[in-house]
Amino acid sequence: MESYVKIPRRIPVTADYPLSAKEVKLAALVDTYLEKPDKLAYPKMDSYDLTLMFKRAISSSPFALAKLLDSALSRVQDPELTEMMNLASEIDPKRTGKGQALLKALKATFAELKKKGANRKVIIFSESLATIGFLHLLLEDTYKVLAFDGSRSSDYSVIKKFENEAEILITTDVAAEGFNLAFCSFVVNFDLPYNVLTLEQRIMRCHRQGQQNDVVVLNFLNKQNFADVR
Numbered sequence: 001m002e003s004y005v006k007i008p009r010r011i012p013v014t015a016d017y018p019l020s021a022k023e024v025k026l027a028a029l030v031d032t033y034l035e036k037p038d039k040l041a042y043p044k045m046d047s048y049d050l051t052l053m054f055k056r057a058i059s060s061s062p063f064a065l066a067k068l069l070d071s072a073l074s075r076v077q078d079p080e081l082t083e084m085m086n087l088a089s090e091i092d093p094k095r096t097g098k099g100q101a102l103l104k105a106l107k108a109t110f111a112e113l114k115k116k117g118a119n120r121k122v123i124i125f126s127e128s129l130a131t132i133g134f135l136h137l138l139l140e141d142t143y144k145v146l147a148f149d150g151s152r153s154s155d156y157s158v159i160k161k162f163e164n165e166a167e168i169l170i171t172t173d174v175a176a177e178g179f180n181l182a183f184c185s186f187v188v189n190f191d192l193p194y195n196v197l198t199l200e201q202r203i204m205r206c207h208r209q210g211q212q213n214d215v216v217v218l219n220f221l222n223k224q225n226f227a228d229v230r
Contacts, residue, residue, distance in 0.1 A: 008185070009214040010207050016223050017101035022091050026062065027224075029084045030054050041072040041081060051226065057128070059225045060191045061135075062088040062096065064128040093138035098220060102138065102190070105218055109186055110167075118213040121162070121184035123169045125176065125202050127191040135170045135190065143167045150174030176201040182210035188218045192228065 019027065033039070034051050042050050057065040069085035072078070093099045102124075110120050126132055132147050139145045148158045148171040156179075162169040163183050169175070176198060184206045193199055207215040222228045 006212075008207065008211050010203065010217060011214055012217045012219065013105075014219050014221050015101055015105060016221055017097040019097045019222075019224070020091070020095055022087065023062070023096060026065070026084065026087050026091070027058060029080070029087070030058055030065075033080050033084065041076050041078055055226045055228075056191075059222055059228050060126060060128045061093070061098070061131040062091040063093075063130040063134040067128070067130040093134050098190075098222070099134075099138045101220070102135075102188070103142070105188075106139075106143070106168075109216055109218070112216075113186065113213075116213060118185045119183055120167050121169075121181075122167070122186040122188055123162075123171065123175070123181060123184055123202075123205065124188040124190050126170065126172060127193060129172065131191065132170050132172065139168055139170075145170060147171065148175055173198055173202070176205065179205050180208065180210070181205040182208055182212075185211060185213040185215045186218075187215065188220075190220055192219055192221065 034047075034054060039045075039050070045053075054065070054068070057068045066085050066088040069081050069088065072081055073085065094103075106122065109122070113120055124135060126135065129149055132149060136145055136147055144166040145168045146158050146162050146166045148169060150172060158169070159175075159179055159181070162181075169184075173193065187203055187206050189199065189202065193202075203215070203217055207217075
């Protein structure tokens with residue numbers, strides 16, 4: 001097909017990252033809680049499913065875990081959950097391992113895009129609305145950032161604003177279907193979905209006919225997190 005249609009390359013990059021001291025402490029608290037035989041906030045939940053839910057949340061961001069814990073604490077008061085939520089809530093996005101890794105990757109990749117004449121644009125996908133807030137706090141002081149969570153399902157003006165005004169679009173998978181983002185050649189999977197089709201749909205927003213540049217796909221993967229490596 002390359003003889004008839006210009007098909008830019010897809011360049012996948014996997015980024016592992018170390019946790020900060022507070023994140024290590026938070027992860028240890030989560031592990032201790034999950035090892036308890038009885039969990040009042042989740043009396044009927046399967047141990048595997050509960051572990052996966054907690055690990056996915058903490059992998060996404062401390063904010064995502066805090067939101068999960070807040071929901072549990074609305075049902076039952078538990079000092080262990082309260083301790084975890086307080087610690088998760090106080091962690092500065094800019095002092096997280098994943099946050100620092102993203103800032104470093106954005107700086108390096110934007111420099112490469114400039115060399116190649118590509119637009120200074122990136123779309124960042126997360127599975128958590130709380131993590132969208134986390135990312136906004138992380139990036140807003142340095143970049144022109146927009147967020148799209150699908151709450152206004154018929155308002156797609158944010159896509160046009162992304163093309164004309166902003167450098168970064170943070171979104172959930174509501175933007176993984178139906179949008180033509182061929183003007184953007186940098187995709188970040190801040191959270192990796194388990195459905196491979198969803199991952200492909202995300203990338204195809206940018207890696208599609210009309211794309212003039214190679215598409216960089218940055219995938220974050222914490223090799224110490226069960227939910228990521230499973």
